[in-house]
Amino acid sequence: MEYKLADRMSYLKASEIREILKVTERPEVISFAGGLPAPELFPIxxxxxxxxxxxxxxxxxxxxxxxxxxxxxxxxxxxxxxxxxxxxxxxxxxxxxxxxxxxxxxxxxxxxxxxxxxxxxxxxxxxxxxxxxxxxxxxxxxxxxxxxxxxxxxxxxxxxxxxxxxxxxxxxxxxxxxxxxxxxxxxxxxxxxxxxxxxxxxxxxxxxxxxxxxxxxxxxxxxxxxxxxxxxxxxxxxxxxxxxxxxxxxxxxxxxxxxxxxxxxxxxxxxxxxxxxxxxxxxxYNIDEHIDKIRDVYRQRRDAAIEVMEKEFPKEVKFTRPEGGLFAWVELPTHINARVVLEKCLEKNVAFVPGGSFFPNGGNENTLRLNFSNMPVDRIKEGLKCLARVLNQLNIT
Amino acid sequence: MEYKLADRMSYLKASEIREILKVTERPEVISFAGGLPAPELFPIxxxxxxxxxxxxxxxxxxxxxxxxxxxxxxxxxxxxxxxxxxxxxxxxxxxxxxxxxxxxxxxxxxxxxxxxxxxxxxxxxxxxxxxxxxxxxxxxxxxxxxxxxxxxxxxxxxxxxxxxxxxxxxxxxxxxxxxxxxxxxxxxxxxxxxxxxxxxxxxxxxxxxxxxxxxxxxxxxxxxxxxxxxxxxxxxxxxxxxxxxxxxxxxxxxxxxxxxxxxxxxxxxxxxxxxxxxxxxxxxYNIDEHIDKIRDVYRQRRDAAIEVMEKEFPKEVKFTRPEGGLFAWVELPTHINARVVLEKCLEKNVAFVPGGSFFPNGGNENTLRLNFSNMPVDRIKEGLKCLARVLNQLNIT
CATH class of the missing domain: 3.40.640.10 (Type I PLP-dependent aspartate aminotransferase-like (Major domain))
Structure with a gap:
């Protein structure tokens, strides 16, 4: 049967994040892809x-x-x-x-x-x-x-x-x-x-x-x-x-x-x-005490991420230093496509979201988003060092 | 400020049921208005x-x-x-x-x-x-x-x-x-x-x-x-x-x-x-045992409702005899407006939903919906007897 769908169905597409998340469910993957909070902090x-x-x-x-x-x-x-x-x-x-x-x-x-x-x-x-x-x-x-x-x-x-x-x-x-x-x-x-x-x-x-x-x-x-x-x-x-x-x-x-x-x-x-x-x-309960805990842990994770990026990323790569939240943003030189970088990283079990999807009118394929809330410090460091190695092997200048 | 809303906002209207439900929250009201299951049967x-x-x-x-x-x-x-x-x-x-x-x-x-x-x-x-x-x-x-x-x-x-x-x-x-x-x-x-x-x-x-x-x-x-x-x-x-x-x-x-x-x-x-x-x-758990219980209780409630309607409603009033579910439907003679009946019933703390809203193109104001799942048998009988009295006092023929 040929389905007659609404016009909108021709221009809606699946969330790239949700699709990447399916790939990154394997425990060996170090994933900066999602926007997931740290479950170990849930006041269960x-x-x-x-x-x-x-x-x-x-x-x-x-x-x-x-x-x-x-x-x-x-x-x-x-x-x-x-x-x-x-x-x-x-x-x-x-x-x-x-x-x-x-x-x-x-x-x-x-x-x-x-x-x-x-x-x-x-x-x-x-x-x-x-x-x-x-x-x-x-x-x-x-x-x-x-x-x-x-x-x-x-x-x-x-x-x-x-x-x-x-x-x-x-x-x-x-x-x-x-x-x-x-x-x-x-x-x-x-x-x-x-x-x-x-x-x-x-x-x-x-x-x-x-x-x-x-x-x-x-x-x-x-x-x-x-x-x-x-x-x-x-x-x-x-x-x-x-x-x-x-x-x-x-x-x-x-x-x-x-x-x-x-x-x-x-x-x-x-x-x-x-x-x-x-x-x-x-x-x-006092939710402020709980939020303080989350803040402390995420601050450490952000610090770890920034430290590795500052030390090991090629100097041509720019990134944000967020004062809070869950995400940092990376801009590669314009001739580098983050999807190509992602492919190389996935081979090494490291994932992130290419930034192009965050621009409703397209372009900007040289960007990527890193989530730092969902993994312990050592995994963050290991994953970003891996990303840094991939970036350093590219013809980045 | 003048808000510029989407065109659809000009033809959407609030659910009449949800509006009536607000009125019928008082415990003295016998309400046939909602579509609520019997909470006492929840396997809490x-x-x-x-x-x-x-x-x-x-x-x-x-x-x-x-x-x-x-x-x-x-x-x-x-x-x-x-x-x-x-x-x-x-x-x-x-x-x-x-x-x-x-x-x-x-x-x-x-x-x-x-x-x-x-x-x-x-x-x-x-x-x-x-x-x-x-x-x-x-x-x-x-x-x-x-x-x-x-x-x-x-x-x-x-x-x-x-x-x-x-x-x-x-x-x-x-x-x-x-x-x-x-x-x-x-x-x-x-x-x-x-x-x-x-x-x-x-x-x-x-x-x-x-x-x-x-x-x-x-x-x-x-x-x-x-x-x-x-x-x-x-x-x-x-x-x-x-x-x-x-x-x-x-x-x-x-x-x-x-x-x-x-x-x-x-x-x-x-x-x-x-x-x-x-x-x-x-x-x-065995949900079939639970569903059997619901069925038994609702069957009794339906029977009680049908019994009162058969005995006490004016013979010009038609109604359905459902084999299951939560609702029965009543058709009054075409010159009777169910909203007028509702007003009289609300004075006596009895509520139902006028049927007009169930017709997307309007009309049929002589109809009404009765829910029988949400109240014990004696309240159902009392409420429907009251509705019957209101109907019998109308110039129904």
Whole structure:
């Protein structure tokens, strides 16, 4: 039978990361490819305790349907936490829980995007946001981006000429995926001013913000927003665990209504048990102590990665030095293709993600992303030394 | 700020059921409105035991990311079960797990539907399928439906004239939501023949099929399918519990690939813990014994409902006598508006869902849906007697 599929199916493609992950499941592979948190840090006994408490105290409720908005005590905790952390002033009703923040991206596409609309994004940007938005037929304009974030003068000239076709500006200001870069305070403020002036919604995606290894936490873009133009996305995947798939959207009530409406059609609601177990964990335990542990371990892993890269990579290779998060970004000389490097590395059981997929309009095949959260220091060193040897054997100059 | 939303936001509306459910949360309300399974039947201690076993044996895995397709042992169980139950011959790779079968509906829309495509559906049909598909800009043709299912001669004449615009045929052949009707064997076979001839995909939604109170189980539409034109959707929500949000799509491998692709962009994967807990429960316990219990209780509730309706409803009122599932359907004389009846009932703390929302093209305001799974027999009797009194006080002839 010849299947007649939707037009979108002709331009959607499988996530390169998820495909590489299948190859790298063998234990001998040293993989910098995924974005997986370190499982040995999951507070597994505490979660089991919270889970048992939920079963015993409110088991019937936890196994039944619930509201689309999500479990209210958890939304209360999130609004309090976000207000404290990011200097905003939101209520629980400004939040809808989502099935991981990937769903928040998909719902954002559904709420805002029609065929032919434009999304501005950092260059490079998170590849799963590209595929979530692309399903709604949008186009991307990649905004030139430096170590302070999007270059806002460039944003303004794009909005001047294309303003009426631009529906969203998508950014990850803290420890960006894939580059690990963090936006400066100045650029945060400037982008919100521009969005306010041109009445464009900013999607501020912040799954890693709590994982800062050094320096001062900066206020979120949303904290500069007086008109309701910023929608922020958050997640428990990196500070707690990803298996429960709980993230959230925080925004003006008028927009939250719309997110609730599309979530109803998309999947009715989040897993009730997961919402209640996380809420119970937050009631019984101090998550800050837990996050401190994660930060310490990831800081050591980042340090180990940077140390090897500084010492052993050819001097023509540039890389970022992230102040937090899970990723560093490597730029090879333009004539080197990271996919060729990957092939050579895979022969030696080392994996990473070539950077090309993080550019929605293609090109930049000389880049690659390194994840440093998922392996102990000695494996990180061994793997990066191997990558360094491969790079040094190339005709790199 | 004026938000510029996607066009679809102008024609999506909130689920009437979810809105009524908010009103009926007060314990004094006797509600026939939801589609909630009976929580007192959840095998809560067994689930807690399964959950603890997962924490202890494979906790790190259960809290981590997993594949988009879903936990393989659970997909194996489902394919075995479905093959046995519905006389099909599928492998685990023919299955992708979804966040409840509502997500399976949404993903079906995403895989198949472009703006202006036509979906054929029963008249009436499940209202959350309407909102899932509508988000992709489709139109609906309601096929006249009787106690045997869609009238297939009508399907054929629609396909003759509109065939090239029809992308999907959406049906619920067992204990349909909202009518409780079950398709005859003959109509099942005929519809699959038509779909094969015209190369149209059928979405066979079957969340209630295991809950048969009497009579013989009939083979699924998919069991008549030689060409891969039937996609079947299943769910643990009604036979186990809805809070975990685990459903599935079972179809030809070529289509499953497409579902996996859109699920990646939509939410990466299902809750890992939920998949593993259900799988562990199925390994440790006999779910058939559990389903037998549900069937016994729901049968008694259906009997109680039918008894009151037969005895006390005005003779001008028609209603279905479902052989299984969760719902019965009531047709009032055409000049009576069920929303007016609902208002009078709500004053007496009795609730149901007016049937109009189950017709994608409107009309039929003289109908209503009754859920009988969520309350004990005495409350069902009391509530329906109250509804009967309201109906008897109307000028019904």
């Amino acid at each position: 006994e505490a979660i089991q305790e919270a889970s048992n408490r939920v079963f015993e105290e409110e088991g019937y409720k936890a196994l039944q349907y619930t509201t689309t908005e999500g479990y209210r005590p958890l939304r209360e905790w999130i609004s309090n936490r976000m207000n404290k952390r990011w200097q905003t002033a939101f209520e629980p009703d400004n939040i809808v829980l989502t099935h991981g923040s990937q769903q928040a991206l998909d719902l954002s596409g559904k709420v805002f995007l029609d065929q032919g609309d434009i999304v501005l994004c950092e260059s490079p940007t998170y590849l799963a946001a590209i595929s979530a938005f692309k399903a709604y037929g949008c186009e991307f304009i990649e905004v030139p981006t430096d170590n302070e974030g999007m270059i806002t003068s460039q944003v303004e000239s794009i909005l001047e000429t294309q303003g009426n076709r631009v529906k969203l500006i998508y950014v990850i200001p803290d420890f960006q995926n894939p580059t690990g870069r963090t936006w400066s305070l100045r650029r945060r403020e400037q982008l919100v001013k521009l969005a306010t002036k041109y009445e464009i919604v900013i999607i501020e995606d912040n799954p890693y913000g709590e994982l800062r290894f050094e320096g001062e936490m900066l206020p979120s873009l949303q904290s500069f927003d007086d008109v309701g133009c910023v929608v922020s996305l958050g997640s428990f995947s990196k500070v707690f665990c990803p298996g429960y798939r709980i993230g959230w959207v925080m925004a003006h009530e008028k927009l939250i209504e719309k997110y609730v409406l599309v979530k109803q059609g998309a999947d009715l609601q989040c897993n009730t048990m997961a919402q209640m177990v996380i809420s119970k964990y937050l009631e019984l | 201690e067994a689930i807690q035991e399964a959950s603890n076993r997962v924490f202890e044996e494979e906790g790190y895995k259960a809290l981590q990311y997993t594949t988009t397709e879903g936990y393989r042992p659970l997909r194996e169980w489902i394919s075995n079960r479905m093959n046995k139950r519905w006389q099909t011959a599928f492998e685990p790779d023919n299955i992708v797990l979804t966040h409840g079968s509502q997500q399976a509906l949404d993903l079906s829309g995403k895989v198949f539907l472009d703006q202006g495509d036509i979906v054929l559906c029963e008249s009436p049909t499940y209202l959350a399928a309407i909102s899932a598909f509508k988000a992709y800009g489709c139109e609906f043709i309601e096929v006249p439906t009787d106690n045997e299912g869609m009238i297939t001669s009508q399907v054929e004449s629609i396909l003759e004239t509109q065939g090239n615009r029809v992308k999907l045929i959406y049906v619920i052949p067992d204990f349909q939501n909202p009518t409780g009707r079950t398709w005859s064997l003959r109509r099942r076979e005929q519809l699959v023949k038509l779909a094969t001839k015209y190369e149209i995909v059928i979405i066979e939604d079957n969340p209630y099929g295991e809950l048969r109170f009497e009579g013989e189980m009939l083979p699924s539409l998919q069991s008549f399918d030689d060409v891969g034109c039937v996609v079947s959707l299943g769910s643990f929500s009604k036979v186990f519990c809805p809070g975990y949000r685990i459903g599935w799509v079972m179809a030809h491998e070529k289509l499953i690939e497409k579902y996996v692709l859109v699920k990646q962009g939509a939410d990466l994967q299902c809750n890992t813990m939920a998949q593993m807990v259900i799988s562990k429960y199925l390994e440790l």
